[in-house]
Amino acid sequence: MNFKIRYTNKEITPWSGMILIKRMIDKMGFRDVIKSCPSLPESGSNRGYSSVDILETFFLSIWCGANKFIHTEITRSDLALGKIFDRYRTPGNDAIKRFFRKFDMETNHNVSNHFFSWILGQVNFNYFTLDFDSTILSRSGLQEGAKKGYNPKRKGRPSHHPLMAFVADVNLVANFWLRSGDTSSSNNFKAFSEDTITKIKDKTVGLIRMDSGFFADDILKSIEEKVIDYIVAVKFYRPIQKEISIQQNWITVDKDIEIAETMYQAESWDSPRRIVIVRQKLEDKPTALGKTLSIFEGTELNRRHRYTAYVTNMKLSAVEIWRLYRGRADSENRIKELKADFGMESFNLNNFYPTEAALIMVMIAYNLMAIFRMFILKSEIQHTLSTLRFKTLAIGAYFEKVNNEIHLKIALGKKRRKWFEGLWNNSNDFKTPFVFF
Numbered sequence: 352m353n354f355k356i357r358y359t360n361k362e363i364t365p366w367s368g369m370i371l372i373k374r375m376i377d378k379m380g381f382r383d384v385i386k387s388c389p390s391l392p393e394s395g396s397n398r399g400y401s402s403v404d405i406l407e408t409f410f411l412s413i414w415c416g417a418n419k420f421i422h423t424e425i426t427r428s429d430l431a432l433g434k435i436f437d438r439y440r441t442p443g444n445d446a447i448k449r450f451f452r453k454f455d456m457e458t459n460h461n462v463s464n465h466f467f468s469w470i471l472g473q474v475n476f477n478y479f480t481l482d483f484d485s486t487i488l489s490r491s492g493l494q495e496g497a498k499k500g501y502n503p504k505r506k507g508r509p510s511h512h513p514l515m516a517f518v519a520d521v522n523l524v525a526n527f528w529l530r531s532g533d534t535s536s537s538n539n540f541k542a543f544s545e546d547t548i549t550k551i552k553d554k555t556v557g558l559i560r561m562d563s564g565f566f567a568d569d570i571l572k573s574i575e576e577k578v579i580d581y582i583v584a585v586k587f588y589r590p591i592q593k594e595i596s597i598q599q600n601w602i603t604v605d606k607d608i609e610i611a612e613t614m615y616q617a618e619s620w621d622s623p624r625r626i627v628i629v630r631q632k633l634e635d636k637p638t639a640l641g642k643t644l645s646i647f648e649g650t651e652l653n654r655r656h657r658y659t660a661y662v663t664n665m666k667l668s669a670v671e672i673w674r675l676y677r678g679r680a681d682s683e684n685r686i687k688e689l690k691a692d693f694g695m696e697s698f699n700l701n702n703f704y705p706t707e708a709a710l711i712m713v714m715i716a717y718n719l720m721a722i723f724r725m726f727i728l729k730s731e732i733q734h735t736l737s738t739l740r741f742k743t744l745a746i747g748a749y750f751e752k753v754n755n756e757i758h759l760k761i762a763l764g765k766k767r768r769k770w771f772e773g774l775w776n777n778s779n780d781f782k783t784p785f786v787f788f
Contacts, residue, residue, distance in 0.1 A: 364431035366415055367748030367761050372723055373435055374778035381719075382407075384469055390461035392453035400442040405450045408442050409709075410716040416740060418694030420444045431750055435759070451700060454708035462708065466715050467526060467550040470722075471518065475784040478557035480519040481547065482682040485512060485536045485564060488696045495703040500533040511699075513710070514539065516547045517682045519560070522721045522733070524685070524714040526550055529707035536564025541573045548577075558582070558665075560679040566662065568619055575664060582676045585626060585660035590617065592644045595628055595658055604670050607632040612669045615662075627669045630656040685717075692736035693717050727777045743774070 376382075382403050385391070391402040411432070412423035423444045426432060433441050442450075454462070488511040489504070490497035497509035510532035516525040526547040530538065548556060556579050561570075563584040574581045585591055594615050601609040608631050616623035631641060633656060641657035663672050689695040693713050699706045724733055734742065747762040763771055 361749045361751075362431040362434070363747065363749040364429050364435070365745055365747050366429065366432050367435070367759060368744035368746045369411065369414065369432060370435050370759065371727055371743070371774050371778050372414065372719070374775070375723055375727055375781055376719065378778070378781045379473075379722075379783055384466070388462060388465040390458050390465070392450065392458070400440070400446055400450075402450070404438060404440070405442050405447055406712060407436060407438070409447055409712055410719065411436065413693055413713065413716045414720065414736065414740075414744065418692075418697050420448050420698065420700075422694075423447055431748065434750060448700060448705075451705040451709045452702065453705075455704050459704055459708050459711060463527070463711050464550060466711070467524075468552060470523065470715070470718050471525060471551055471554065473784045474518075474521055474523075474554070476520070477555050479525075479551060479554055480558045480560065480678075481525065481556050482517040482519050482679050483540070483544065483547075483559065483561045483565060484515050484517070484682050484686065486515065486686050486690075487512060487532075488699075490532075490699065492699075492701070494699055494701055494706065496529070496531040496706075498532040500531075501535075502532070511706075512536075514543045515682075515686070516543070517685060519678060519681060522681075522685070522725070523718050527707075527711055527714045529703065529710060531703075536562075537567050537570055540565060540570050544573065558675070560676055562679070563587075568617070571624070571662065580663075580665045582661050582663045582665065582672060582679075584676070585662055587642050587645070587658075587660075588617075591615065591626075591660065594626070595660065596644055598628060601630070602669070604673075610669045610673060624662050625664070626660055626662055627672045628658060628660045629673050630658045632656055688735050689713065689717060726781055727774055729777060746771075 385403045385406055388402075391406075393402055394400060408426055409423065412426045415425050417423050417425055421444050427441045427443050429441075433439060487502050487504070489502060490509045490511065494509075494511075496511055499507060499509055500512060502508050502510050512530045512532050512534050514526075514528045514530060516527075517523070518525050526543065528539070528543055528546075544559075556577075559574055559579055559581040561581070561583045563586040566583055566586040571581070571583065594613060598611040598613060601611050603609050608629065611628045611630075613626050613628070614623040615626045629641070633643075641659040643657055661672055661676050665672060665675075667675070686695075693716060695710060695713055698709045698713060700709065720736055720739075724730065724739070728734075728739075728743065748759050751758050751760050761771070
């Protein structure tokens with residue numbers, strides 16, 4: 352096909368689906384939430400950008416695919432998208448980086464409390480399940496706090512090792528602390544958990560779940576002092592492996608899966624705690640989850656099963672304890688999405704607290720998108736952001752003046768127009784507080 356190249360002065364955007372998000376955050380009064388945060392740094396110049404402009408641009412850039420600061424230029428050149436968000440001047444990546452460089456430890460604490468408390472305060476139900484987790488953010492430069500520590504995928508590479516908390520019931524991030532790469536998973540857990548519960552305010556934490564990185568007596572004691580139910584994966588120290596090896600009362604709960612339980616007291620513990628043990632036969636499922644008993648390495652006993660174990664203060668059946676803990680795996684999926692689609696591993700600056708500030712805002716961008724998925728899309732399948740971009744957000748459009756009215760002309764085939772109108776109606780009907788059930 353032969354064709355010629357011509358140009359148009361029309362302001363065209365490939366992201367008209369963002370109008371649904373704009374409608375939602377307007378209904379939430381999100382600009383007022385930003386303005387009401389007294390700790391946010393503001394520009395001293397008359398030509399500077401407001402914190403509202405900078406944060407909205409940062410969020411919008413992430414939703415459009417940015418996972419580095421330089422990628423935020425994607426929104427600066429899109430004049431039609433700027434109009435959708437009522438903006439005629441859009442900050443570039445240098446302005447966004449200058450903004451985050453003004454943050455320090457106190458600012459991060461205040462800003463984090465403001466935004467996380469606000470979004471969790473909109474949730475209209477009680478008794479949260481909190482999943483605590485940590486992850487590794489590999490670094491390639493000389494960023495402050497990037498140190499060599501446990502890094503299974505890139506051994507020897509400097510990293511940061513943040514702590515995170517998730518509200519499992521509503522797929523929201525409840526808290527985020529950045530830490531240096533040489534810290535252990537459980538380091539500063541007590542202070543972090545208290546900070547998280549402070550952010551939740553008048554809501555009640557019904558259950559805490561954690562992986563084996565948090566299996567420590569002082570952590571368990573701190574939760575027991577708060578009289579909160581917990582399920583924590585057990586770390587397979589040799590005494591615990593010996594305890595598992597002598598178990599006889601196994602109950603079959605599924606094909607090749609058996610459960611037992613026991614009261615176990617480590618030497619450093621003041622009293623025994625309940626341990627639920629799950630084993631799975633290896634002969635039928637060579638990729639079964641869990642660990643073999645290394646104290647019997649090379650023996651038939653070692654080759655027969657894989658084991659997982661959980662310490663808990665709950666009085667539910669052993670099977671229910673196991674099933675409840677399995678729901679914690681969703682936090683791993685959220686961390687993967689945060690890294691792959693929200694730039695959690697690549698939005699970083701040279702200084703520690705500016706990097707933490709940027710990542711706190713990445714968490715807020717994630718939470719807003721989680722609300723969009725639940726209340727605007729209302730899909731049974733929780734699509735990742737990368738999927739949503741081409742299914743919902745990446746729709747071409749341009750503005751046109753018709754009879755003194757500004758129209759956004761959206762390029763959709765007739766079969767998809769009814770679908771889009773349904774989403775638009777959902778955004779119009781959206782209101783807070785959020786009712787999840």
